[in-house]
Amino acid sequence: MSERLKPEPLPRRDFLGLAGLWSAAVAIGGSLIGMSRLPKPSVLPEAGRRFRIGRPEDFPDGTEEILTAEKVLVRSGPQGIAAISLVCTHLGCIVSRESAGFGCPCHGSAFGQNGEVGGGPAPRGLRWLEVSRGVDGRLVVDADREVAPGTWCQV
Amino acid sequence: MATSGTQGLRENLRDLPRNFRDSMIRHEPPVSDRSRSQAVFTNLFLHIHSTRTHVRTLSASATFGLGVAALSFFAILTGTGIALMVYYTPSTDLAYQSIKDLHYVVPTGRLIRNIHRWGAHLMVLAVMLHMCRVFYTASYKAPREFNWVAGMGLFILTLALSFTGYLLPWDQLAYWAVTIGANIAASPRELTDALGITEVFDPGGFQKELLLGASEVGQQALTRFYLLHVIVLPLALAVLLGVHFWRIRKDGGLGHPGQTHNAAGKGVEETEAKRPDAEPQKSYGLMAIVGGTSSATDDEPGTTVPSWPFALRAELLVFMACTLICVALGMAFDAPLKEIANPGVPENPAKAPWYFLGLQEMVSYSAFMGGLVVPAVTVLGLALIPYLDREPEEAGVYLGGARSPRVAWQSALFGFVLSVAAVAVPVNFGWLRSWFPDVSQLVVIFVNPGSLLMAAYAAWSLGVLARTGSTRKSAIALFTCFVVGFLVLTVVATFFRGPNWEFHWSQATWPAH
């Protein structure tokens, strides 16, 4: 009872004005937050990063081959076959094969024969990628699937 | 009636040009001080000036015209940029070819492209020098703190504009510089990987994806960079420029000796023009007495001059000089265009534009520290300067205050020796990994020449604070160290880094390939 008789703390006009202002602000802010979801793609546009590299016979035991377009080195040995990514783990340049292992032209990272860090700014060794055999019998490398370094895939 | 009707129409037609002009222009012909001031006062584009300008702020050494130069380059870039957009096509298949067309086929295309490229370099240079002049004249002090922060925003936007523009030609230089830049955005992974939490918390990957719209630099990235470069960033820059200029005006014009501010540090209100310490502002009273070299609102007579012609003339002069430099450089030197982007073969060495080379040098120790943490801390530190150093000091005097020049020289020397050491030690003796091959990645991230250099500069600045008890001198120490360090790293990365980022005294000793 006494509560109701008290003078309004906030004049009615001010209250309505503020309410209008805040609902407008919330509406605009809410829409903007909703829209900010837009630039983050939910599906990456690349058509998948699996690629066929050839038949097992193309990679005889004890050889290695650099596939420039795919940016991998395919190495084949008695234990199986392995694909080492040639993308430098520092900032993404393409490393080149050197006698001691791999070297990066951009900031001089050095990697050993199996891609382990040997020097320079690279925070980790080169990625080893999964190799599998496709339905048509050809080998498939999946650049999105990393395996532990030293893993030879049996195909 | 009919005759007088046609008569009237004929008169209206005859007077149309004059009436149209009178309706468009609100002031009298600019033939006297009074009508020119009226023009400055009533014209939308001119009224960013007050009607009168303090003479001290017009002397060449007060500003070296650097802010106006930055603005001029921005205007030149906008004009030439629109011209380039006529032909440029933001598609990975066509971009390179359209630049080639611009360069070799389109009439005047090559010159316009060259001017755009030179203008971009010069704008970055002008903004950096402008920032130095504002700093060393203590012009960031109250009431101008916020305008310094707005200026930092402009600085970042300027760099972002030039970074996004760099990708557009889609040549080797562009592709690899942006690949590296995007991976710097992803470099928090260095830390999250070392801690083993990337699976659950991956801010680096998020940033990279936002920037590229994909996991590699491709069409999505080109679209995004184009959008940022031609619409988002220039608009943001233009709006922020408006704020910047508005604040100059509201903060009482450019800082100059003899200027006083009220305790709250607020700029001079228009209606307060009659306050004894107020700078002359536009006011109706002022309009009537605007002739001559002084105005009644000015406490020291003879210190202000009409903005038209004095300030406008100076600005026009700077603009013309900037245009001339751009055109001359554009005629003499072609903007580079390498081979078309090849994602399989990096440029060697792949160098960013000069103003990012200092960063690239630090990135070659650790991408995360050198590429993100050091720049972020630097930008934050710069932005906070006016709030950390609030000592009153007269604005507009270079290194005013006893012993400030000495602090600056000592800091320059300190900054030089340490930054040279930060390059020389790793070049000659290697770094942690060469000494302790099994050292933990976390140590490599945090203990590297770049972060040590930053820490040493901070320590030096705190030392100056302890020694002199002056936050201004401490700020001078820090700022000077950073400027010198930036210069040294930039020079090293520009001239002394060759293939594989190896150190070479001259390009002649680069291995042939």
Ligand code: HEM
């Ligand atoms: C796009 C970049 C920029 C443009 C076009 C620009 C333009 C200008 C102009 C025309 C002036 C008038 C005085 C002069 O010419 O020196 C000015 C003053 C000023 N600028 Fe900038 N500026 C830019 C960036 C910056 C940056 C990076 C900072 C510092 C972080 C900054 C801080 C200031 C301050 C504090 C003033 C007032 C100085 C005084 O009162 O003496 N500006 N700016």
Ligand code: FES
């Ligand atoms: S990208 Fe390989 S060392 Fe930097």
